[in-house]
Amino acid sequence: PVREVRRLQSVCDKAGAELVALDQNPIDAVWKDRPEAPVGAVALHSEKLAGRSASEKISEIQAAIAAKDAGACVLTQPDSIAWLFNIRGSDVTHNPVPLSFAVVPATGKPSLFIDGRKLSNSVRETLHVLVDVEEPQAFKAKLASLGQAGASLMIDPALAGQGIADAIVNAGGQLIEAADPVLLPKAxxxxxxxxxxxxxxxxxxxxYAKFLCWFDDIAPSGELDEIGAAEKLEQFRLETGVLKDISFDTISGAGPNGAICHYRVSRKSNRMIPVGRPFLIDSGAQYEDGTTDITRTLAVGEQSAEMSRHFTLVLKGHIAISSARFPLGTTGAQLDTLARIDLWKAGLDFDHGTGHGVGAYLSVHEGPQRIAKTGTVPLKPGMILSNEPGYYPAGEYGIRLENLELVTEPSGIEGGERPMLAFETLTLAPFDLRLVDRDLLSDAERDWLNAYHAKVLAQLSPLLDNKTLTWLEEATTAI
Incomplete structure (x- = not known):
C-alpha cells in the first residue's frame, strides 16, 4: 500500500539505501508450480439479508466521493466491493468475497473488474444493471484513461497498492487520499x-452447546487431541445444514499451544489435550445471515487455584467491556483499559487488541472499528465488535474469553444527563464455572454472569436435545 511504501522509503532514506520498484516479481521466476488464480463462483447477496439495495449503497458512496471533490474512487478491498454490490464469493479461504477491483465515479455507472468465469449468466445480468463488468486486465487501462483525462481519483493510502497510485499519476491524473468510503457504512x-x-x-x-456437552464427556479421558476437538466442533456446525464455511482456521490450543495467541493447529503441532490444564478454543462460522467468532477456555479435570485466578481476572475484564456504558464519540482505545485494569493490578497483561470489528457474512476481521490501544474510530450504533481479553503464561496454557458485541442506540441512565451507548451481547454460550474464583467477583459481576447464563439457557432451551439441555442447565447454574 501507498502508506507502507512511504514508511519503507523513509527508512531507506535514513539508512542511505534506495527503494526500487520492480516490474516483475522475482519469485515468479522460480515458482514453477504456482496455482492458477482462484475463480470461485460469485453469488448475489439477497436484499432481504443485506437490508439495502446495491443501487442505494452506490448512491450513498457516490455522494461521499463527490464530497471529497473527487471524480471517482478506486476500491481495492474485496469485502468493500462485495458489500457495495451485494455480492459474495469464494476466492479467499473462510472469507466470502470475490477478488476484484472497482472504480466508482461520483456520477454514472461504476466499473467492476472481475474474472468473468466467476459469473453465471444470471449474476452477470443482475450486475450489468448496476455496473460495467470488465475483465481484470482492463483495470490498469481504465486508470490510465482516467489519468489522461486529468481526473481526480480517490484512493485509500492504507489499502491501495503503490502500483495503482503510480498508474494514475503517471498518466496525468490527480490523487485524493482518503479512507475507503465503504468502510464505515459497511461497519x-x-x-x-x-x-x-x-x-x-x-x-x-x-x-456450540452440543460441542461443549460432547467435550465434557470425552476430554477427561485424556484421549482427545486439538485436531479432534476442532473437527468435532465443525461437524456440529455442519449439522445446522446452512454452514457456508468456518470463519477462520480454528485455534485449538492445548497446554503450551494455548499460550500462543494466534496458534494454528497442524498435524505436526497437534497435541493431546491434557487433564489438569485449561484448553483454549477460538472458532467461528460463516452463515449467509451472519458471521460468528467465539472463544472459550475450558477446564479439563481439576484446575489449580492459580489457573482459576487467571481465568477470573480475564473474565472480569470481559464483563467490564460487555457492561460498559459510554457516550457518543467514545473510541475503542478509551474502552480498551477496562478489559485490562484487573490484570494490570495483578501485574499481568495481554499483547493483542481487546476487540476487532466483524462483518455481516463478510470478513471476520473488519475495520475501521476496534477495541485496542490503536482504536481511534468512534464506536457507533450498529457496529459489531469482539470482546476478547486474555492471558497467556508462556509455555503453560492460554486463557481467552470472547463474545461478539453489538453497539446499541444511546439511551438515558436514571439520574444521568447524557444518553449512553451500550453493548448487546450476541454470542450465547456459557463460561466454564469450574474455572471461576467466585471470591474475586464483585456482586455486580456475579449479577452480570448469572443474568448472561440465564439468557443463554432461556434462548437455547427450546432448541436442544435432552442430553445437551441437561448439561446446559448445570453449566448455567447461578452462583
Whole structure:
C-alpha cells in the first residue's frame, strides 16, 4: 500500500539505501508450480439479508466521493466491493468475497473488474444493471484513461497498492487520499443485518452447546487431541445444514499451544489435550445471515487455584467491556483499559487488541472499528465488535474469553444527563464455572454472569436435545 511504501522509503532514506520498484516479481521466476488464480463462483447477496439495495449503497458512496471533490474512487478491498454490490464469493479461504477491483465515479455507472468465469449468466445480468463488468486486465487501462483525462481519483493510502497510485499519476491524473468510503457504512449494520447476526448466533450457539456437552464427556479421558476437538466442533456446525464455511482456521490450543495467541493447529503441532490444564478454543462460522467468532477456555479435570485466578481476572475484564456504558464519540482505545485494569493490578497483561470489528457474512476481521490501544474510530450504533481479553503464561496454557458485541442506540441512565451507548451481547454460550474464583467477583459481576447464563439457557432451551439441555442447565447454574 501507498502508506507502507512511504514508511519503507523513509527508512531507506535514513539508512542511505534506495527503494526500487520492480516490474516483475522475482519469485515468479522460480515458482514453477504456482496455482492458477482462484475463480470461485460469485453469488448475489439477497436484499432481504443485506437490508439495502446495491443501487442505494452506490448512491450513498457516490455522494461521499463527490464530497471529497473527487471524480471517482478506486476500491481495492474485496469485502468493500462485495458489500457495495451485494455480492459474495469464494476466492479467499473462510472469507466470502470475490477478488476484484472497482472504480466508482461520483456520477454514472461504476466499473467492476472481475474474472468473468466467476459469473453465471444470471449474476452477470443482475450486475450489468448496476455496473460495467470488465475483465481484470482492463483495470490498469481504465486508470490510465482516467489519468489522461486529468481526473481526480480517490484512493485509500492504507489499502491501495503503490502500483495503482503510480498508474494514475503517471498518466496525468490527480490523487485524493482518503479512507475507503465503504468502510464505515459497511461497519454500521442495518436492521436486516442485525437481525441476521442474532439469528446466526442463536443457530451457532446450539451447535456450540452440543460441542461443549460432547467435550465434557470425552476430554477427561485424556484421549482427545486439538485436531479432534476442532473437527468435532465443525461437524456440529455442519449439522445446522446452512454452514457456508468456518470463519477462520480454528485455534485449538492445548497446554503450551494455548499460550500462543494466534496458534494454528497442524498435524505436526497437534497435541493431546491434557487433564489438569485449561484448553483454549477460538472458532467461528460463516452463515449467509451472519458471521460468528467465539472463544472459550475450558477446564479439563481439576484446575489449580492459580489457573482459576487467571481465568477470573480475564473474565472480569470481559464483563467490564460487555457492561460498559459510554457516550457518543467514545473510541475503542478509551474502552480498551477496562478489559485490562484487573490484570494490570495483578501485574499481568495481554499483547493483542481487546476487540476487532466483524462483518455481516463478510470478513471476520473488519475495520475501521476496534477495541485496542490503536482504536481511534468512534464506536457507533450498529457496529459489531469482539470482546476478547486474555492471558497467556508462556509455555503453560492460554486463557481467552470472547463474545461478539453489538453497539446499541444511546439511551438515558436514571439520574444521568447524557444518553449512553451500550453493548448487546450476541454470542450465547456459557463460561466454564469450574474455572471461576467466585471470591474475586464483585456482586455486580456475579449479577452480570448469572443474568448472561440465564439468557443463554432461556434462548437455547427450546432448541436442544435432552442430553445437551441437561448439561446446559448445570453449566448455567447461578452462583
Amino acid at each position: 454500521i449494520k442495518n436492521g436486516a443485518e442485525i437481525d441476521g447476526a442474532r439469528a446466526a448466533h442463536l443457530r451457532d450457539a446450539v451447535a
